[in-house]
Amino acid sequence: MIQTDILAMGAHPDDIELGCGGTLISHKMNGHSIVLVDLTYGEMGSRGNKEIRLQEAQTAAEIIGATQRMNMGFGDAFFTIDEKHIRELVRVIRHFRPRIVLCNAVSDRHPDHGRGSSLVSEACYYAGLEKISTQWTGSYQKPWRPDAVYHYIQYYDINPDLLVDISNTVDKKMAAVRAHASQFYNPLSKEPETIISQPEFLENILARSAYYGQYIGAAHAEGFTIERTLGVKNLFHLL
Numbered sequence: 001m002i003q004t005d006i007l008a009m010g011a012h013p014d015d016i017e018l019g020c021g022g023t024l025i026s027h028k029m030n031g032h033s034i035v036l037v038d039l040t041y042g043e044m045g046s047r048g049n050k051e052i053r054l055q056e057a058q059t060a061a062e063i064i065g066a067t068q069r070m071n072m073g074f075g076d077a078f079f080t081i082d083e084k085h086i087r088e089l090v091r092v093i094r095h096f097r098p099r100i101v102l103c104n105a106v107s108d109r110h111p112d113h114g115r116g117s118s119l120v121s122e123a124c125y126y127a128g129l130e131k132i133s134t135q136w137t138g139s140y141q142k143p144w145r146p147d148a149v150y151h152y153i154q155y156y157d158i159n160p161d162l163l164v165d166i167s168n169t170v171d172k173k174m175a176a177v178r179a180h181a182s183q184f185y186n187p188l189s190k191e192p193e194t195i196i197s198q199p200e201f202l203e204n205i206l207a208r209s210a211y212y213g214q215y216i217g218a219a220h221a222e223g224f225t226i227e228r229t230l231g232v233k234n235l236f237h238l239l
Contacts, residue, residue: 004067005032007098007146011116012042012076013057014180018205019152020102021064022166022173023222028065029169035096036061036069039116040076046192048182060179063172077112081119089123091134094141101146106225109155117151121227124149150224155195160223162230163212165239167219170209177202 008024010016016024016036028034038057041050048056054071061069072088079085093101101124104117126132128145135141153160166173178184182191185199195201212221216239232238 002096003033004035004096004098006100006102007035007037007093007096008102009037009039009104009116009120011039011104011110011112012045013038013053013071014042014060014177014183015104015113015116015154016102016152017060017064017173017176017180019105019154020222020224021060021176022169022209022220023102023152023164023224024064024066025169025172025176026164026166034064034066035098036064036066037092038069038071039074039079039119040112041071041073042076044076045183046194047189047197048191052182053180056180056182060176063176063179079112079115079119081115081122085119086123086126087132087134089120090127090132091136091141093123093127093146094134094144095136097144099147101149102224103149103151105154105156105158106151107156107158113154121149121151149227151226153223153225158223158225160212161226162224163216163221163239164224165213165216165218165220166209166222167213170206170220174202174206177205 008016024034042053043050103120104113106117107114124146128143130143183196185197209220212223213219
């Protein structure tokens with residue numbers, strides 16, 4: 001039976017890297033298992049295509065050190081929060097049995113992000129209900145509910161409830177981000193320009209992580225919002 005420490009999900013193939021790549025790499029370096037799940041192939045994006053984005057996603061997963069990366073194949077821009085989609089995610093959650101789930105921002109410029117956030121959050125809850133029956137490769141699954149669901153921050157400037165020091169992994173995070181080369185600045189590209197393909201976009205990602213870092217005395221940090229009150233057994237575990 002699979003037991004995963006962190007299951008990171010994103011609506012599009014580059015969401016995870018941009019939002020929580022440094023956190024994932026840091027935890028991988030500390031011996032934790034990481035699995036990545038993309039809800040869509042990002043096929044409606046202005047740049048790249050399904051095949052290119054899938055290749056880029058696998059390269060980024062190798063940089064992060066993920067045990068596995070899978071794609072749900074939901075319709076980019078058109079997936080909904082309904083029984084079909086929830087059941088599919090419940091199957092995945094029960095299969096990987098994560099302790100922690102990281103997912104999209106609760107609200108964001110791209111509608112898929114907020115919708116994906118809600119879809120994952122609901123699926124995490126329903127995965128713990130005994131009477132929801134699901135199967136994986138022909139075998140019935142046992143209920144499983146993650147200990148915590150944390151939402152990374154994306155385009156909108158949302159006040160974080162939790163900051164994770166990524167000072168030692170920020171360079172590797174940016175390498176994983178740049179693996180999605182079709183989406184970012186390339187002066188030779190003939191594809192349409194987007195907000196994230198502007199040359200300043202990746203600089204802004206670093207600027208935000210530096211901004212978050214100063215609040216905890218670190219060079220760089222990633223921010224998350226939470227669904228339940230955090231608690232510690234020892235005050236010295238806080239930075």
